[in-house]
Amino acid sequence: MIITFSILSAIAVISALLAVRLRNLVHATLTLMAFFVALAGLFILLMAEFLAAVQILVYVGAVGILILFAIMLTQQVTGNVKEHIEAHGALWGLAGATAVLLTLLLPAILKTALPLQPVVETIDPSVRALGLNLMAPYTIALQVIALLLTAALLGAVVIAISPEKSEEEKKS
Template identity: 30%
Template sequence: MTVSGEFIAFLALALVAIIGGVLLLNLTKVVHMVVALVFTFLSIAGLYVLLSAEFLAVVQVLVYSGAISIIMLFGIMLTKHNDEDDESPSVGRWKRLFLLLGILAFGAVFYIGIYDLDFGTTPVALHENNAEQIGMELFSKYVIPFELMSVLLLVAFVGAIVLSRKDDDEKEAEKE
């Protein structure tokens, strides 16, 4: 078995994605969790590059690593939260044990699911007009879900503004 640079890049990016996900679950400060999530998003963008889906990699970096992470940070800043850890050490041990068992079970099920998987040998036009192919699929077959998601994001954004305004109005009422 020869080890190629692509294989080493895949292993490195997969390791960063897994470490980012595990850190996301184990860190206690919310801002640190967002940083771990950004590392996971960036490594997934690198995996898209390895799959010759450069357009998806750029969208992953712009939308998820950039916009979603900043929205999460604004949400953290606009809401009240308590960073104190109030669980006992024995609960923390059980939580880590169940987390480890869950990760191992997921890995075993994933391995069993893809061990003898056969995708067939139908030729696919890869590396050719990725953005055009995605655009044709998105705006022909999936235009309704695409528009529904834009409306849902708009409603969520307006809701966040309304919720932040209520807190400001309550604070002003308390001062008077």
């Protein structure tokens, strides 16, 4: 278990670093997807196979493909190799980011009793429980998200319809 965890985490960290560092945008996206897959593996390790499946379905199947689509619409896929972004005080930025992350995560880390694995194995990971939770206590949240997504969808359609084209159609 711990070996699998280490391998998956190593893949996740390395691919996440590569996703940030690589100059080629498509390569960066592909490594990002490798990161998503490693994360799905970690979910399976936590007995959350539904979450793993959704992770792959949503992030690799949809979000990653969307990013690739967006990249294909840009002019330059590969950044200029010689050109380097002048990063003054990169260390300060790193420290700041770490501090923010730690303040967010520390309460959770301090509260949890490690190791988690025995606890995980007692949890009922069934989809039924998840569905019942979504239907009973979290219905309003689900509805709000659905409404938001529908609004976003309609907004996209409105943006996609160009007003000039509709006038042309009226003429013809």
